[in-house]
Amino acid sequence: MTAMTEREAATAMARRKLGPSLRGWFQDWLPRLVLAPSFLLVLVFVYGFNLWTLFLSFTSSKAFPTTNLVGFTNYVRLWNWTFETDPPSNWYTALVNMGLFGGLYIFFCLFLGLLLAILLDQKIRGEGILRPIYLYPLALSFIVTGTAWKLFLDPRIGLENALHEWGWTSFHFDWVVDPQMMIYCVAIAGIWQSSGFVMAMFLAGLRGVDGEILKAAQIDGASTYQTYRRIVIPIIRPVFFSALIVLAHMAIKSYDLVLSVTGKNPGGAAELPSTFMYSYTFTRNQMAVGSASAVIMLMTIAAIMVPYIYSETREQSR
Amino acid sequence: MKFRAFLISTALTAVTISYGTLGHAADIKEVQMLHWWTSGGEAAALDVIKQAVAKQGYAWKDVPVAGGGGGAAMTTLKANVAAGNPPTASQILGYYALEYAEQGSLADISSLADKDGWDKVVPVALQKFAKTNGKWGAVPINIHSVNWIWLNKAVMEKIGGTEPKNFDEFVALLDKAKKGGVIPLALGGQPWQEATMFDSIVASTGGTEFYKKAFVDLDEGALKSDTMKKAFDNLAKLRDYVDPNYTGRDWNLATAMVIKGDALVQVMGDWAKGEFAAAHKEAGKDYLCYRFPGTDGSVFYNSDMFAFFKVPADRQAAQLALAQVTMNPDVQSAFNVIKGSVPARTDVSDAAFDICGKKGIADVKTANAKGTFFGSLAQNYAQPPAIATAYYDVVTKFMHGGIKTSDIAVTELVKAINAAK
Numbered sequence: 130m131t132a133m134t135e136r137e138a139a140t141a142m143a144r145r146k147l148g149p150s151l152r153g154w155f156q157d158w159l160p161r162l163v164l165a166p167s168f169l170l171v172l173v174f175v176y177g178f179n180l181w182t183l184f185l186s187f188t189s190s191k192a193f194p195t196t197n198l199v200g201f202t203n204y205v206r207l208w209n210w211t212f213e214t215d216p217p218s219n220w221y222t223a224l225v226n227m228g229l230f231g232g233l234y235i236f237f238c239l240f241l242g243l244l245l246a247i248l249l250d251q252k253i254r255g256e257g258i259l260r261p262i263y264l265y266p267l268a269l270s271f272i273v274t275g276t277a278w279k280l281f282l283d284p285r286i287g288l289e290n291a292l293h294e295w296g297w298t299s300f301h302f303d304w305v306v307d308p309q310m311m312i313y314c315v316a317i318a319g320i321w322q323s324s325g326f327v328m329a330m331f332l333a334g335l336r337g338v339d340g341e342i343l344k345a346a347q348i349d350g351a352s353t354y355q356t357y358r359r360i361v362i363p364i365i366r367p368v369f370f371s372a373l374i375v376l377a378h379m380a381i382k383s384y385d386l387v388l389s390v391t392g393k394n395p396g397g398a399a400e401l402p403s404t405f406m407y408s409y410t411f412t413r414n415q416m417a418v419g420s421a422s423a424v425i426m427l428m429t430i431a432a433i434m435v436p437y438i439y440s441e442t443r444e445q446s447r
Numbered sequence: 448m449k450f451r452a453f454l455i456s457t458a459l460t461a462v463t464i465s466y467g468t469l470g471h472a473a474d475i476k477e478v479q480m481l482h483w484w485t486s487g488g489e490a491a492a493l494d495v496i497k498q499a500v501a502k503q504g505y506a507w508k509d510v511p512v513a514g515g516g517g518g519a520a521m522t523t524l525k526a527n528v529a530a531g532n533p534p535t536a537s538q539i540l541g542y543y544a545l546e547y548a549e550q551g552s553l554a555d556i557s558s559l560a561d562k563d564g565w566d567k568v569v570p571v572a573l574q575k576f577a578k579t580n581g582k583w584g585a586v587p588i589n590i591h592s593v594n595w596i597w598l599n600k601a602v603m604e605k606i607g608g609t610e611p612k613n614f615d616e617f618v619a620l621l622d623k624a625k626k627g628g629v630i631p632l633a634l635g636g637q638p639w640q641e642a643t644m645f646d647s648i649v650a651s652t653g654g655t656e657f658y659k660k661a662f663v664d665l666d667e668g669a670l671k672s673d674t675m676k677k678a679f680d681n682l683a684k685l686r687d688y689v690d691p692n693y694t695g696r697d698w699n700l701a702t703a704m705v706i707k708g709d710a711l712v713q714v715m716g717d718w719a720k721g722e723f724a725a726a727h728k729e730a731g732k733d734y735l736c737y738r739f740p741g742t743d744g745s746v747f748y749n750s751d752m753f754a755f756f757k758v759p760a761d762r763q764a765a766q767l768a769l770a771q772v773t774m775n776p777d778v779q780s781a782f783n784v785i786k787g788s789v790p791a792r793t794d795v796s797d798a799a800f801d802i803c804g805k806k807g808i809a810d811v812k813t814a815n816a817k818g819t820f821f822g823s824l825a826q827n828y829a830q831p832p833a834i835a836t837a838y839y840d841v842v843t844k845f846m847h848g849g850i851k852t853s854d855i856a857v858t859e860l861v862k863a864i865n866a867a868k
Contacts, residue, residue, distance in 0.1 A: 391695050
């Protein structure tokens with residue numbers, strides 16, 4: 130009996146000795162093992178292909194990739210196109226439209242999102258119903274949103290026609306069929322789709338604000354406007370940052386929305402850098418130029434994001 | 448090259464996941480058919496072939512990849528072929544068929560072609576896409592042509608119009624419609640539609656020989672010529688007859704305007720007939736079809752083809768059976784009556800077709816004999832897609848005011864085409 134217990138005690142001790150080290154080994158390595166495949170995939174499919182695109186932009190690739198280096202020729206072409214306004218080059222149109230669409234889309238999504246979130250945060254009745262209604266557009270794909278808005282804004286069958294039938298015959302709204310104005314319609318559709326989502330982000334931020342602070346502000350006699358302007362909005366500043374990142378990349382990558390709202394780019398007036406990149410790379414046999422435009426898009430995003438991320442992280446670590 | 452192989456294998460993985468079953472059940476008595484004919488009318492037309500294949504004792508394995516233009520289907524096909532696992536046959540468009548043929552992926556079905564004498568009955572211009580180095584690797588199932596105008600008969604009678612025989616008469620007819628208070632020209636202001644209409648305008652303005660020189664041979668002198676400038680000016684003339692809301696409109700909505708009598712005429716390929724048929728309208732009674740004024744006797748076509756890939760020996764019988772069925776005159780007739788197009792062989796009886804179909808069949812026959820049968824540039828049958836896209840660009844910018852004069856337009860056209868070569 131005693132021998133048995135001794136042996137048991139010995140194994141138990143051994144197990145205790147082995148246990149923590151094995152567990153420790155697992156604890157060290159398991160996260161790395163689990164993350165390794167996705168890390169590898171990201172490394173190859175994101176950064177690897179970024180580099181590959183960068184390389185292609187210095188080649189003379191047309192329909193298929195080649196390794197024949199031509200220096201900055203493709204960038205020079207894009208640079209020349211940037212100033213070719215009559216007739217407008219596709220690249221010039223794409224840049225102008227990106228500025229208009231991106232600027233309006235980001236500004237109004239942030240503005241409307243914040244406004245809706247603040248209004249919903251007033252402890253109103255029926256919030257549970259209102260919130261999903263505002264969020265719902267996000268469940269649609271851009272191509273559905275785009276098609277619906279195209280039909281809705283079409284003067285012959287949509288809004289204008291309906292108002293004419295109801296008697297308001299002087300009403301006139303034909304932006305969606307005017308090549309000069311159609312990019313604004315794309316922005317309207319995009320804002321409708323995304324501002325509910327931004328609202329949800331802001332709402333989460335607002336709920337995170339400590340009620341004590343608000344009460345203190347109230348006691349100090351701050352008006353509602355002052356409370357939001359001076360206290361709440363500065364506190365939820367990180368939400369602006371997240372929303373900006375989400376919106377900026379959605380604006381730059383939007384492709385299906387512009388094609389579906391405008392009806393396949395009539396007059397070449399609805400070009401965006403993304404549509405430019407796709408058509409030059411895959412249908413126009415100018416892969417090198419398409420790659421150069423992709424690199425410029427990447428650098429543009431980096432130019433906005435890197436300083437912002439840098440300043441934000443520095444502030445946090447301080 | 449490595450990158451391409453890599454890309455293709457990536458695409459392949461995705462495709463194997465979604466179409467995992469394709470090709471694994473290699474069976475002698477089975478025809479696998481990759482296609483993008485998923486809409487009602489198209490599927491009904493394909494059913495004709497399905498039934499005929501079944502009669503030969505072969506099971507039909509449908510591999511539909513939706514998406515109107517066939518872009519998704521072409522990607523799927525590329526992945527399957529690259530993996531050495533091609534379908535028995537695939538729906539395909541001209542330049543893609545050539546690509547596969549040059550790459551050596553297509554089967555040689557010349558024995559059947561010689562036996563059935565396809566060389567004599569398929570229009571010569573179409574054989575360029577079906578045949579490479581004298582070997583048949585694909586078969587055409589239909590011929591669409593773009594130089595048609597479609598008119599609402601009631602409106603035509605109301606304004607007292609007659610068939611226009613040249614461009615000036617066409618403009619006069621549009622004027623009449625304008626005075627009569629209907630929209631003269633139903634147009635969808637999308638690049639491909641404008642370019643499709645411009646194909647006809649170029650042929651009407653400069654004649655078929657000029658069309659060939661400019662768009663088939665890409666002769667720079669012709670592209671820059673005064674005739675081409677005049678064609679652009681003629682396009683500008685037609686712009687005066689569209690309604691203000693035409694920008695971005697889909698082609699079938701424009702057809703609907705003619706069907707409803709809101710507009711007099713649409714310039715569109717004969718796939719527009721499908722819309723009339725779907726609205727239960729009858730050719731000659733409810734609507735009229737004429738060749739685009741000034742292009743009668745010429746046909747500017749595009750065509751749907753079936754490409755046959757190199758497959759293992761035990762699947763070749765099925766392949767030949769499908770090829771034979773596809774080229775069978777009765778099948779071609781039945782298929783094209785439903786599809787709204789014209790048979791791809793010139794010896795098919797026109798008995799089953801309506802008057803527009805009958806005219807289409809007769810036109811293909813004469814155009815083929817006279818050498819006035821050419822591919823449509825806008826529909827990717829005169830030049831590869833890259834050049835067609837460059838062409839769209841110039842036409843649509845001119846149409847919507849981005850390019851202001853026809854002088855600039857021809858310069859831009861030459862520039863764009865050279866860049867796309």
